[in-house]
Amino acid sequence: xxxxxxxxxxxxxxxxxxxxxxxxxxxxxxxxxxxxxxxxxxxxxxxxxxxxxxxxxxxxxxxxxxxxxxxxxxxxxxxxxxxxxxxxxxxxxxxxxxxxxxxxxxxxxxxxxxxxxxxxxxxxxxxxxxxxxxxxxxxxxxxxxxxxxxxxxxxxxxxxxxxxxxxxxxxxxxxxxxxxxxxxxxxx
Numbered sequence: 487x488x489x490x491x492x493x494x495x496x497x498x499x500x501x502x503x504x505x506x507x508x509x510x511x512x513x514x515x516x517x518x519x520x521x522x523x524x525x526x527x528x529x530x531x532x533x534x535x536x537x538x539x540x541x542x543x544x545x546x547x548x549x550x551x552x553x554x555x556x557x558x559x560x561x562x563x564x565x566x567x568x569x570x571x572x573x574x575x576x577x578x579x580x581x582x583x584x585x586x587x588x589x590x591x592x593x594x595x596x597x598x599x600x601x602x603x604x605x606x607x608x609x610x611x612x613x614x615x616x617x618x619x620x621x622x623x624x625x626x627x628x629x630x631x632x633x634x635x636x637x638x639x640x641x642x643x644x645x646x647x648x649x650x651x652x653x654x655x656x657x658x659x660x661x662x663x664x665x666x667x668x669x670x671x672x673x674x
Contacts, residue, residue, distance in 0.1 A: 578650045579632075585649065586631050589642040593617070602628065602656045609655075611635045621658065628656035 489497070496502070596612040600621060603609070611628055613621055617637065620626045627643030628635050630653055638646070640657065647654040 581649050582653055586636055589638045590636045592637050604655050623660050624658045629653050630655050
């Protein structure tokens, strides 16, 4: 990796100075002051060609072009995938809205809060005295749509879960063992 100073300067972007042709001097017979033969018997130095450096510059330019093309294709592919995911999410939301448009069991006079965990927080939905045992028994369920919690029947909740797994928030199984000693129908 020992580059000459000239190579380092060329890589840094400096251009070589144009060569000035020297006027030919008349040849003296015999050996010159250096003792080396001059004239026709003297071996000519091979001119350095710029081909390796030019080839390196072309290869480097091609490499940058290929890298730019790859990065552009990657960005475009990621953008297409994000648009496809957003479209699928919109379609799921529309199907869920259509399903839950008339399926809500909520009553305006409901005054008993039923608490449940959702996204590491305790949430609540208000139910009536008749709905509370049905919710705890698994006949009713809670689904989320556009940030709101809706009380729906078990069948509608399972259909909503088929559309979007995150839509189903609470569906009690009356036969499941309790995780703690607190009954599900405790009002607090």
